[in-house]
Amino acid sequence: MLRVLLLTLSVVAIADAELCKPDAQNAFKVRLSIKTALGDNAYAWDANEEYLFKAMVAFAMRKYSSKSTTQISNVLVCNVTDRVSFWFVVTDSSKNGTTVPGSQVEAAIRMYRNRINSAFLLSDKTLQFLKITSTLSPPVEPSTPVWLIVFGVVLCLIVVGIVFLIVGGIQKRKKKNKASTERENLEEKGEVTVTVENGIPCEALDLKAGHINGVFAADDERFTSL
Amino acid sequence: LSVPPEIPKEDGRPKWDNKFQYILSCIGFAVGLGNVWRFPYLCQIHGGGAFLIPYFIALLFEGIPLLHLELALGQCLRKGSIGAWNTISPYLGGVGVGSWMVSVLVSLYYNTVLTWVMWYFVNSFQEPLPWSVCPLNENRTGLNEECYESTAVNYFWYRKTLNITPDVTESGTLQWWLILCLATCWAIVYLCTIRGIETTGKAIYVTALFPYLVLTIFLIHGLSLPGATDGLAYLFTPNLSTLKNPRVWLDAATQIFFSLSLAFGGLIAFSSYNPPKNDCEKDAVTIAIVNSLTSLYASIPVFSVLGFKATTGYWDCLDRNIISIINEFDLPEESIMRQNYTAWISFLNSSYPQKIAGLQLKSCDLQEFLDQSVSGTGLAFIIFTQAIILMPGSQAWAILFFIMLFSLGLSSMFGNIEGVFTPLLELQIISKSIPKELLSGIICLICFLIALCFTLGSGSYWIDIFDSYAGSVPLLVIAFFEVIGVAYVYKIKRFNKDVKWMTGRKPNLYWQITWRFISPLLLLIVFVAFVTLQIQKSPSYAAWNPKYEGFPMKEEKVYPPWVLAICVLLAVLPCVFVPLVALFHLIKRMHRSKDSSFVPPEVFSCQGANG
Numbered sequence: 130m131l132r133v134l135l136l137t138l139s140v141v142a143i144a145d146a147e148l149c150k151p152d153a154q155n156a157f158k159v160r161l162s163i164k165t166a167l168g169d170n171a172y173a174w175d176a177n178e179e180y181l182f183k184a185m186v187a188f189a190m191r192k193y194s195s196k197s198t199t200q201i202s203n204v205l206v207c208n209v210t211d212r213v214s215f216w217f218v219v220t221d222s223s224k225n226g227t228t229v230p231g232s233q234v235e236a237a238i239r240m241y242r243n244r245i246n247s248a249f250l251l252s253d254k255t256l257q258f259l260k261i262t263s264t265l266s267p268p269v270e271p272s273t274p275v276w277l278i279v280f281g282v283v284l285c286l287i288v289v290g291i292v293f294l295i296v297g298g299i300q301k302r303k304k305k306n307k308a309s310t311e312r313e314n315l316e317e318k319g320e321v322t323v324t325v326e327n328g329i330p331c332e333a334l335d336l337k338a339g340h341i342n343g344v345f346a347a348d349d350e351r352f353t354s355l
Numbered sequence: 356l357s358v359p360p361e362i363p364k365e366d367g368r369p370k371w372d373n374k375f376q377y378i379l380s381c382i383g384f385a386v387g388l389g390n391v392w393r394f395p396y397l398c399q400i401h402g403g404g405a406f407l408i409p410y411f412i413a414l415l416f417e418g419i420p421l422l423h424l425e426l427a428l429g430q431c432l433r434k435g436s437i438g439a440w441n442t443i444s445p446y447l448g449g450v451g452v453g454s455w456m457v458s459v460l461v462s463l464y465y466n467t468v469l470t471w472v473m474w475y476f477v478n479s480f481q482e483p484l485p486w487s488v489c490p491l492n493e494n495r496t497g498l499n500e501e502c503y504e505s506t507a508v509n510y511f512w513y514r515k516t517l518n519i520t521p522d523v524t525e526s527g528t529l530q531w532w533l534i535l536c537l538a539t540c541w542a543i544v545y546l547c548t549i550r551g552i553e554t555t556g557k558a559i560y561v562t563a564l565f566p567y568l569v570l571t572i573f574l575i576h577g578l579s580l581p582g583a584t585d586g587l588a589y590l591f592t593p594n595l596s597t598l599k600n601p602r603v604w605l606d607a608a609t610q611i612f613f614s615l616s617l618a619f620g621g622l623i624a625f626s627s628y629n630p631p632k633n634d635c636e637k638d639a640v641t642i643a644i645v646n647s648l649t650s651l652y653a654s655i656p657v658f659s660v661l662g663f664k665a666t667t668g669y670w671d672c673l674d675r676n677i678i679s680i681i682n683e684f685d686l687p688e689e690s691i692m693r694q695n696y697t698a699w700i701s702f703l704n705s706s707y708p709q710k711i712a713g714l715q716l717k718s719c720d721l722q723e724f725l726d727q728s729v730s731g732t733g734l735a736f737i738i739f740t741q742a743i744i745l746m747p748g749s750q751a752w753a754i755l756f757f758i759m760l761f762s763l764g765l766s767s768m769f770g771n772i773e774g775v776f777t778p779l780l781e782l783q784i785i786s787k788s789i790p791k792e793l794l795s796g797i798i799c800l801i802c803f804l805i806a807l808c809f810t811l812g813s814g815s816y817w818i819d820i821f822d823s824y825a826g827s828v829p830l831l832v833i834a835f836f837e838v839i840g841v842a843y844v845y846k847i848k849r850f851n852k853d854v855k856w857m858t859g860r861k862p863n864l865y866w867q868i869t870w871r872f873i874s875p876l877l878l879l880i881v882f883v884a885f886v887t888l889q890i891q892k893s894p895s896y897a898a899w900n901p902k903y904e905g906f907p908m909k910e911e912k913v914y915p916p917w918v919l920a921i922c923v924l925l926a927v928l929p930c931v932f933v934p935l936v937a938l939f940h941l942i943k944r945m946h947r948s949k950d951s952s953f954v955p956p957e958v959f960s961c962q963g964a965n966g
Contacts, residue, residue, distance in 0.1 A: 164688040210685035276477040280535065283477070287542045294549050298792050 148228055149205040149218045155231040156218040158259040163213065166255035174213045178249075179206055182217075185245045186238070190219060190229070193237035198222050199229075235261050368433060369552060370628050376556040378638060380625050381426075383563035383766030385615050385646040388468065388735075391763065394614070395590065395654035395661075396730030397606055402597030403590055407651075409598065409607035414647055417877050418611040420869035421834060423639035423862075424841055425617060429626035430635050431853045431961040435777030436620030439627070440840070447840045449936030451778065453833045453929040454620035458774035460825040460925065461619070463802055464818045465771060466544060467809040468732070469764045470536040472757050474516055475736065477536075479753035486511035487744040505907035508741045513899045516736070520812035521900035521910070523820075523918055527812015534810050541803040543765065548772045548799075550791050551780075552628055555769045562766040569759035570653055573752075577659030580746070586662015589725045590654060605888070608881045613827070615646060618834040621770035624777035631961070634858045636866075657734075664742040665724035672719035679714050732815075735760060772798070816896060824922045828889075829929035831882040836933055838875045847871055853961035894919060 149156060159182075164171045172178070183204040190199040203222050209215040219229040238245065238261055246256055253263040371377040398406045432439040440451030478485050489502035489510060497503070502510035513519045520527040547558040577583055597603050616622065626635065670693060677691045680703065691699045704711050729738055743752045775798060780791070809818055841850055847870060855861045862870075897909035914922065 160682065162688060211687040212681060212685040213687075214682075214685055275481045276474075279477040279480050280539070283473075284539055284542070287539065287546055290546045291542065291549070294546065294554065295792055298550065298790065302790065 148220060148226070149207040149216060151208055151216050153216070153218060153228075155228040155234065156216050157231070157234065157261065158214060158216050160212065160214040160257045160259060161249070161251065162255040162257075163249075163251070166251050174209075179209070179215075181248060182206065185241075185248050186217065186219065186234075189237040189241040189245065190234070193240055194233070231260075239263075368628065370630065371552060372556055374633070376559065377625060377629060378641065379563045380552070380555065380559045380766075380769065381622060381638070381642045382645050382649075383559050384621055384625070384770030385642060385767075386563070386566070386649045386763065387614075387616070387767035388760065388764050389610075389614055390646070390650045391653045391657065391760070392732075392734040393730050394610060394650040395657045396728055396734065397610055398654055399590055399658075399728050401600075401603045401606060402594035404593035405595045405597055406603065406607065409604045410611065410647070413604075413608040413611040413877075414643060416869055416873050417608060417881075418615050418617075418647075419639060419643045420866065420874045421612075421617050421838065422615055422622070422643050423636055423866065424838065424870065425622045426626040426635040426639050426642075427850070427854050427857065428837075428841065429623035430629045430631060430633055430857060433627045433631070435624045435627060435779075435781055436774060437778035438781045439623055443840060443845050445940045446937040447836070447844060447933075448940070449933035450833055450836045450840060451620065452932040452936060453829060454618060454623075455775065455778050456929040456932065457825065457829050457833065458619050458621065458771050459802075460821060460929070462768065462771040462775060463806050464809060464821040464825075465764065465768060466540050466802070467537065467806055467814065467818060469540045469761060469768070470533055470810075471516060471732070471736065472760045472764065473536045473540055474532065475740070476754065476757035476761065479750055479757060482750060484740075484744060484749055484753060485515070486740050487749075501901045504901075506741070508737050508744075509907065511740075512736045517815050518812050519815060519899050521898055521902065522912065523813050523816040523896065523898070524915060525813060529807065530810050530812070533814075534807065537806060537810055538803065541799050541806075544768055544772060545796060545799040547765070548769060548776065548795050551776060551795070552625075552773070555773065559766060559769065562762040562769075565762045566759045567649075567652075569755050570656055572755065573656035573660070573759075574652075576746075576752075577656040577663070580659060580663035582663045582666025583659035584662065585666060585721065585725065586658040586660070587655065589662065590658040601884070602888075605881060605884050608877065609827075609885060611647075612834070612881070613830065614650065615643060616767065616770060618830040618837060619771065619774045620778065621774035624773045625770065627777065632857055632859075636854070636858050636862065657739075660739065660742045662725070664738065664745065665721060665727070667742075667745050668724045669719055669721045672717055672724075676714075676716045676719065679716060680711075683710060683714055816898070819896060820918070820922055821925065825925040825929070828882075828886065828926045831878060831885065832930045832933070835875060835878040835882060838870065838878065842870050842875065856961055894922065 151158070161174065163174065180201070183201045183206060186204045187199045187201050190197050199219060200222060203220045204217060205220060206215050206217045219234050221227045221229050238258060242253065242263060246252055249256055371380075398404075428439055428443075432442050434442060435451075436454040437448065437451035440454075441448040486508045489498040489507045491497070492499045499510070501514060505513075516533075518527065518530050546554075547562075548555050626638075629635075673693050673696055677693075677696060680686070680691060680699070681688065684703070684707075700711075700716075727738075739756065740753070743749050743756065746752050772795075776795060779794065779798070808814065811817075841847070847867070850870075851861055851867075894914045895911050896914065898912045900906065900910045903910040
């Protein structure tokens with residue numbers, strides 16, 4: 130009994146080694162860059178992380194095709210290096226000794242890439258499936274280009290400044306014109322204007338201007354008699 | 356009675372609010388984009404610190420004398436360039452017209468460079484910066500091909516900004532975003548020059564002083580970046596053997612000359628608004644020294660940032676090689692670091708040479724990255740923008756950088772526009788009743804309409820043409836005739852008396868020797884050398900052609916004959932006015948001398964007009 134068990138196990142192991150090896154059919158190489166992604170919080174890659182990886186691949190296969198009956202034991206991982214990189218292949222549970230076509234595996238992984246990435250706290254660049262290209266996310270474009278908004282603000286400020294200066298200039302010129310026309314008018318009416326000196330119209334004073342000061346001369350009583 | 360501020364002195368001429376405004380305007384005019392993107396480049400390619408020797412010799416014997424001459428001329432004659440030269444001698448009137456013509460041509464294309472700066476400025480408010488990522492191609496399977504093969508920064512400059520055509524003869528279409536920015540730039544220039552120096556005098560406080568603030572901020576930040584010391588060491592390490600190359604002396608002389616903005620007529624216009632008794636000698640020395648010190652000061656942050664960029668590029672190169680090696684040999688991460696890279700490479704090369712050769716690793720050499728020297732628009736819009744992406748908080752740095760460039764260019768534009776505006780105000784053809792606002796508006800509108808040509812797909816090629824031909828040779832010719840005119844036609848003795856009247860002391864021996872002999876001789880040598888060099892190299896240009904097989908290298912193309920004709924026209928047109936006007940007056944005099952009622956014109960004197 131024991132011998133039969135050992136025999137079947139060794140057959141399975143050899144069969145596995147046949148199915149999972151570098152550049153095998155339907156096998157994919159995976160490369161992780163944990164230290165680059167996480168720095169000081171990097172975890173070590175050990176058998177438990179491998180188990181999680183197998184579980185995630187099985188999860189993706191099962192979700193991709195509802196008919197799929199992939200078990201964790203169907204996912205074979207081999208050639209783990211220090212890099213960390215390894216090859217994996219998914220065996221078909223219904224037919225012994227065959228692997229699931231690569232296109233199916235690829236499609237499944239592509240569909241649930243996000244989930245697989247987040248399970249390992251990595252991204253498309255740090256968890257690389259070497260034959261599976263990732264679809265690029267489109268760049269975020271706001272509805273109005275930002276530069277138009279800034280540009281509009283700048284232009285409004287400038288237009289306000291120009292209008293302000295032009296209106297100011299026109300007003301200044303109007304004031305200057307008014308002041309100069311007033312001066313002109315005063316000069317024209319020179320003969321008709323009443324010249325006023327100290328609040329007393331000149332004609333009211335004695336015509337002997339300069340000889341007798343009519344203002345003082347008019348009031349004799351002010352002086353005390355000698 | 357409150358006197359409106361623009362009521363001027365006896366001769367009805369507006370004046371500066373204070374001396375500081377005048378000095379600041381001259382400094383702002385002299386300090387321009389060239390101080391930031393041409394001087395550091397020249398320092399770098401001509402042996403670092405050793406370049407300062409020919410630079411200061413040129414400053415001493417060419418820059419300062421010519422500057423003093425122009426400032427004294429404007430202050431004494433109190434007219435713009437055309438009026439001033441007509442007053443000195445009617446035969447020299449062509450010099451003024453030539454200056455005016457050059458100012459017009461330079462104003463046209465200079466503001467378009469500011470348009471590009473404004474475009475980058477308004478785009479700096481985005482996150483991420485638009486020149487940091489490549490857009491996707493049409494079917495979203497990968498990055499845009501043109502962008503992928505060159506870099507995102509190159510793509511943004513050549514495609515998204517200029518939308519450049521592969522050839523100067525293909526004009527392409529008008530780029531609407533550039534037209535908008537061009538209209539804004541001309542509106543800003545109009546806003547600031549609307550009433551001549553009354554408005555530029557206020558604006559200059561901001562546009563002339565702000566760049567110094569930003570340069571200081573960049574200096575402090577730049578020195579803190581990794582690799583800054585490499586860049587600075589590279590810049591300033593003197594290599595005295597380069598001084599044997601006459602090209603270095605020529606570049607120093609031309610750099611001083613163009614950097615001080617001589618022969619544009621703008622300096623004459625600025626100093627013509629001064630009170631007559633002003634120490635123009637001290638002003639000239641101050642302005643020249645501040646300009647040169649600014650060039651030196653600006654080269655420090657520029658080279659810190661370039662050193663940082665080179666170091667980052669070198670590290671990226673190393674990292675890419677390291678990743679390839681780790682992936683190929685399945686070594687653990689971080690087993691090869693930058694420090695032990697060379698040790699590992701030699702070890703692996705000896706043990707697995709074929710594998711290493713198969714990887715096609717690029718050789719990473721820091722010196723090679725530092726040697727990638729660029730001047731002009733390439734420095735600002737490609738190299739610097741790339742460096743800014745690598746800094747944390749890139750939006751803020753980009754915004755600061757482009758506002759600084761805009762202020763630098765704007766203060767130079769004030770001088771250019773003043774060189775156009777002031778002579779027009781004095782010409783008899785413009786009636787006095789036209790308000791200044793209208794005249795400056797008309798000038799800005801006409802310039803804007805003509806400058807629309809530069810917003811075509813081939814616009815940047817045309818700007819290079821204008822810069823190389825209209826903004827170089829005519830200035831040398833005009834400056835030469837300026838010095839000869841003052842020294843030998845106006846006579847240096849009269850000029851000495853005028854300067855003595857203005858400053859209070861006779862110009863000393865240094866000025867006498869330089870004005871009479873050294874400066875004209877130096878200008879003649881520089882002019883001949885410059886023209887000889889230009890003629891020797893065939894006029895070609897580097898075109899950005901995505902279909903070129905060597906892309907992303909630029910394709911060397913030759914100008915077609917009609918473009919060459921335009922180049923020659925641009926160079927010759929301002930210069931041709933000098934002999935034309937002289938000839939015109941000669942013919943007029945010959946006609947008059949037959950007429951017996953000919954009265955010789957009065958001899959002009961500085962004191963006579965103002966004493």
